[in-house]
Amino acid sequence: MIKNILNLGDAALYCDFGKEVNRETNTQVIRYFKSIQRENITSINNLSPSYNKLIISFDLKKTNFKDLKKIIENLNITNEDDLKNKQIEVPVCCDENFALDIVRLEKKLNLKREKIYENFFSKEFFCYMTGFIAGMPFLGDLSENMRAKRLETPRVKVPKGSVALTEQFANIYTFESPGGWNVIGNSPLRIFDNSKETNPNLINPGDIVLFKEISKKQYENYNE
Amino acid sequence: MILFYLKKYQKNSMKIIMSKNYFQVIRAGINTTFQDEGRKNLYHVGIPFSGAMDKRNYLLSNKLVGNKINSPSLEFAYQGPLLKYFGNKINIAITGDVNFKIKKKDITIDGNCYQSLNLENGDEVDILSTNKSVYGYLAIGGQIDLKYQWSSCSTNTKAIIGANDGKKFENEQVINISKLNNQSVERKLNYINTKIENIRIIKGTNFDYFSDKGKKIFLEKEFIVSKLTDRMGMRLEGPKIENVIDTNIKSEGLIKGVIQVPADGNPIVMLSDHGTIGGYPKIGVVISADYDKLVQLSPGSKIKFKQIDLSSAENLFKLYDLETQNLISQIE
Numbered sequence: 001m002i003k004n005i006l007n008l009g010d011a012a013l014y015c016d017f018g019k020e021v022n023r024e025t026n027t028q029v030i031r032y033f034k035s036i037q038r039e040n041i042t043s044i045n046n047l048s049p050s051y052n053k054l055i056i057s058f059d060l061k062k063t064n065f066k067d068l069k070k071i072i073e074n075l076n077i078t079n080e081d082d083l084k085n086k087q088i089e090v091p092v093c094c095d096e097n098f099a100l101d102i103v104r105l106e107k108k109l110n111l112k113r114e115k116i117y118e119n120f121f122s123k124e125f126f127c128y129m130t131g132f133i134a135g136m137p138f139l140g141d142l143s144e145n146m147r148a149k150r151l152e153t154p155r156v157k158v159p160k161g162s163v164a165l166t167e168q169f170a171n172i173y174t175f176e177s178p179g180g181w182n183v184i185g186n187s188p189l190r191i192f193d194n195s196k197e198t199n200p201n202l203i204n205p206g207d208i209v210l211f212k213e214i215s216k217k218q219y220e221n222y223n224e
Numbered sequence: 225m226i227l228f229y230l231k232k233y234q235k236n237s238m239k240i241i242m243s244k245n246y247f248q249v250i251r252a253g254i255n256t257t258f259q260d261e262g263r264k265n266l267y268h269v270g271i272p273f274s275g276a277m278d279k280r281n282y283l284l285s286n287k288l289v290g291n292k293i294n295s296p297s298l299e300f301a302y303q304g305p306l307l308k309y310f311g312n313k314i315n316i317a318i319t320g321d322v323n324f325k326i327k328k329k330d331i332t333i334d335g336n337c338y339q340s341l342n343l344e345n346g347d348e349v350d351i352l353s354t355n356k357s358v359y360g361y362l363a364i365g366g367q368i369d370l371k372y373q374w375s376s377c378s379t380n381t382k383a384i385i386g387a388n389d390g391k392k393f394e395n396e397q398v399i400n401i402s403k404l405n406n407q408s409v410e411r412k413l414n415y416i417n418t419k420i421e422n423i424r425i426i427k428g429t430n431f432d433y434f435s436d437k438g439k440k441i442f443l444e445k446e447f448i449v450s451k452l453t454d455r456m457g458m459r460l461e462g463p464k465i466e467n468v469i470d471t472n473i474k475s476e477g478l479i480k481g482v483i484q485v486p487a488d489g490n491p492i493v494m495l496s497d498h499g500t501i502g503g504y505p506k507i508g509v510v511i512s513a514d515y516d517k518l519v520q521l522s523p524g525s526k527i528k529f530k531q532i533d534l535s536s537a538e539n540l541f542k543l544y545d546l547e548t549q550n551l552i553s554q555i556e
Contacts, residue, residue: 006429007426007534008428008429008479008482008506008509009426009479009481009482009509009510009511009512009537010426010509010511010512010534010537010538010541011479011512012479012509014429021474033268044265045264045265045273046264046265046266046267046268046273046479047265047267047268048267048268048476048477048478048479048500048501049268049477050474050475050476050477050501051474051475051476052474052476053474053476053477054477055267055476055477055478055479057267057479060512060538060541061545064538065534065538129268129475129501130268130269130270131267131268131269131270131477131499131500131501132270132475132499132500132501132502133270133383133499134269134270134271134383134385135269135270136270138475138501174270175383175384192270194373194384194385197374200269201269201270205268
């Protein structure tokens with residue numbers, strides 16, 4: 001449930017679901033997100049679900065903080081069927097040319113790369129949110145021994161398709177972008193398709209992601 | 225390009241050829257893009273709002289040429305484009321605080337903002353600079369042949385989204401006009417852009433992450449707009465704002481106008497093309513009524529933040545909106 005609704009500036013509601021970052025809290029955020037989406041409230045401009053927050057930005061010409069807050073507080077929130085998670089398999093090639101930070105990560109985590117990859121590929125990930133850059137999924141949770149900080153100096157260009165880790169999360173760079181996550185491989189799968197008018201994102205909040213290792217050859221011959 | 229038109233000529237009737245109207249971009253300018261009102265309901269996908277930075281000037285430009293108010297227009301920053309026009313008589317208007325010239329066959333005239341004017345075949349528009357401001361708008365009386373992406377043609381060059389293949393203008397490209405407005409009435413508005421140094425803000429959701437001294441600095445000291453300012457964000461320089469809780473927060477959504485303070489203590493204001501998620505504490509949010517003025521502050525400008533409450537901000541927005549509507553209705 002929403003713990004508290006504050007105003008973020010004069011044209012957004014800041015809904016706080018609590019301090020914890022876990023699947024239960026995030027599932028609540030996503031339920032609200034989907035329920036509000038379904039209402040088609042025309043004064044709402046944007047919804048930004050994240051780990052434990054939901055920001056609702058609105059058109060100040062059509063409504064205001066107080067009125068919209070009342071609507072959100074009295075909304076019927078869905079709690080089942082439409083939240084069925086999609087399961088997506090993402091192929092990743094861990095060739096040295098792609099695994100830009102694996103050496104650094106071995107040192108940082110004090111784990112051999114075989115072990116890092118074993119941990120990574122045996123895990124089932126949950127998509128908490130998408131964004132920062134178009135379609136980038138924030139996937140969790142990595143086990144305690146796999147959690148590393150960001151690079152001290154972020155890369156100016158992280159290659160498109162890079163699969164990277166930081167703290168308890170994994171993500172996929174949907175296109176070339178600056179970034180500071182630890183890159184361990186690259187996926188040939190198209191995660192964001194800007195030619196699609198609806199649902200340009202392959203992975204959406206609430207989805208389950210499994211990574212599958214592929215060889216360099218499979219990567220090169222990959223055909224969607 | 226010539227080949228392309230030849231092919232068209234062979235294929236199509238004379239009538240269509242006659243109505244072929246276009247601008248040739250001789251000089252692209254520093255950052256010229258197509259913009260409209262922006263795109264909604266895509267933050268959760270990771271796609272920002274975009275759209276014209278200075279909304280009032282964008283709307284006025286369209287009204288001056290008799291377009292639908294939310295039609296795409298050309299947004300330029302600092303130095304604008306040099307365009308050569310080919311085709312039937314067309315109506316254009318430029319808004320903002322802009323120096324520009326119209327080059328006709330025999331004469332060159334200084335252009336006036338907020339006044340529509342006609343271009344004839346072979347005329348050139350040379351947008352030299354924005355005057356102590358950043359953005360200006362050029363509206364074209366007619367329909368520009370553009371691709372819409374998610375109900376908007378706003379170009380976001382960082383995400384490579386929108387009209388012009390998601391890119392800013394390049395030299396030698398062409399702007400095709402698919403339809404001219406019927407009449408080219410001359411329209412005019414008396415309007416001067418006022419400049420302000422004081423930008424009003426509402427306290428952000430992490431205001432208490434900062435020390436008393438840090439809060440005081442934020443609300444009382446002067447900051448300078450740095451060169452690292454673009455459509456995504458405005459970086460400010462000045463006395464450092466000290467954080468006493470944590471220099472990171474759990475990543476969460478952003479909206480335009482949010483002022484984040486990263487570990488280095490220098491505030492960054494999120495602008496229309498901002499990344500949709502961020503992990504730095506939010507010290508404040510610029511009120512909606514002051515956003516158009518904020519984006520016009522060029523690098524080197526001074527800026528001071530003044531804190532107000534929500535209901536004052538809402539009232540100021542009503543005033544801003546009334547004034548905008550008023551200006552629009554003055555153009556007929």
